Amino acid sequence: MTRRKWVLFAAMCLIWGVPYLLISASVAEVSPAMVVFSRTAIGAVVLLPFAWRQLRAVWAHRWPVLAFALLEMVGPWFLLSDAERHLSSSLAGLLIAFAPVLALVVARVIGLERRIGRLRVLGLVVAVGGVAALGGGGMEASGAWPVIEMLLVAVGYAIAPQVAAVKLREVPALPMTAVCLTIAALISAPFAAATWPTTTPSATALGSLVLLGLLCTALAFLLFFRLIAEAGPARATAIAYVNPVVALALGVSLRGDPLTPLIVAGAILVLAGTFLATRRTRNESPTPSAPTPAEHEGAPAA
Template identity: 50%
Template sequence: MTARGWLLFSLMGVVWGIPYLMIKVAVDEVSPSMVVFARCAVGALLLLPLAIRQGGLLDTLRAHWRPMLAFACIEIMGPWFTLTDAERHLSSSTAGLLIAGVPIVGVVAARYFGGEREHLGARRIAGLLIGLAGVGVLTVPHLTGGDARSLGEVLLTVIGYATAPLIAARRLKDVPTLQLIAPCLTLTALVYAPAAAVTWPAALPSTNALLSLLALGVLCTAVAFVAFLELIKEIGPTRSTVITYVNPAVAVAAGALFLDESFTPTIAASFALILTGSVLATMASASKGAPDPVLGRSGGRSTRQRLRRGPDPRPERDEAGAR
């Protein structure tokens, strides 16, 4: 990976690992609806002008409004509210670790609902079971403490985060990222504006809460989406998803450092189980003729073989397409 790739990877590991901390700080003083509205409004204000500048935004909306609406509901409108509401009762560390189960749910969703027909195999099934065991270690102690609703909300968030990419991959793959994200953020801000107005705090929130809302909109939404797009261009979509394994570690560390959240043996055990299970469950099975994740080939002689054997003696096609 290039230096630019490592820089983008490190940036994404942080900016998508700290939202749980920011949400926890903000939701202590403002309503979940207000948090979602502020985050989306700030992100939309930054990204919508860039999307308009690309040109063709109205044509994109006319051609893809149905899957874009579904994506907005499943990826942003629902999950961002349920996650924020859950953090009124759960620690940011717990929320971050539970969200780490997204790749596990994503494997199952892709297998049975996304048209993915790859055989899971013993390794991936073992990963699913290990990851579920980690979720169980983390959640069972909460079930008798009145947090069952919050855990259910995080589960809904996980399902949304895991299934929305299926819509993007099958129905929105030709839509530029900015022209997908900016309208979705704008729509979500408009939907939550009435609830945010009704629950507007009587007193001005603290500086920490306001800075958290600003950071959620600027860093964790606008900058994060743009950086993730550049990361995909730099290292490819497969390797870029490895940030999913870094974000929970950042969430746990941030909660312990800034909110004095305890790092217990239970959290450590669940952390290890969930991440191990996620890695095993999402690890692609090697198959003959499968695309090379680094060289981008499929079948035939590899790039390394061609380099060793020298250039292909056959002439290249000319401008007319003849050999």
């Protein structure tokens, strides 16, 4: 890892740890649909000029691309934005860390994973225990539905890479991302129009929406694809273990989210369990040649 690669890696760890905080600030004044529309429309406008020469390859796989967009962006980002009206940005970030664990389960069910070793099973158990510890430590939501929404987000993030693995191996990542953002913007536009705020949101909310689109969506994907090209997908996906820590730190320091010893222990268990659950041992059968989420869309991005 060169200094340039470390800078890219650190930038991505920070950029994809920030959205939870920005979404929380935005949904305090605008609807979840407005959040989704704003960030995807801005992201699409910025990325399409970089991708238009390769759009034919995306069109040739239009139905799997549509499915991927629904599972990776439209559904998860609506659910995430709605959930953050009722739970802290810290808890949202830590629950998203559970996505790779669910991805392993999905891969096993559909046959992309032939065998899950004992170490990875232990990781599954540890990660589930970590989620339970977060709730017991005072990091609570106002009801069960927001937590269910976050788990559904994780399910979407778990299934989408499997669609990419089976149907989208030949589609370049940048144009596919630009098209997926465009699809998400078009789908969310009528919902955003129907929930348009009657009063002008504050500078904080408007600034959060702009940053979500420019920094956490458009620039984030450009930098992430560069990181993949220079450091490889295996190292690039390691940001998934750091993003939740950034989200927790920002939530505690800037929004006053609770931080207790049990929450710290729960966060460590979630991240350690995710690491173990996604770590292959020598005795396990390799997954049939399939790309990681990073090769197509990046580690789960809020």
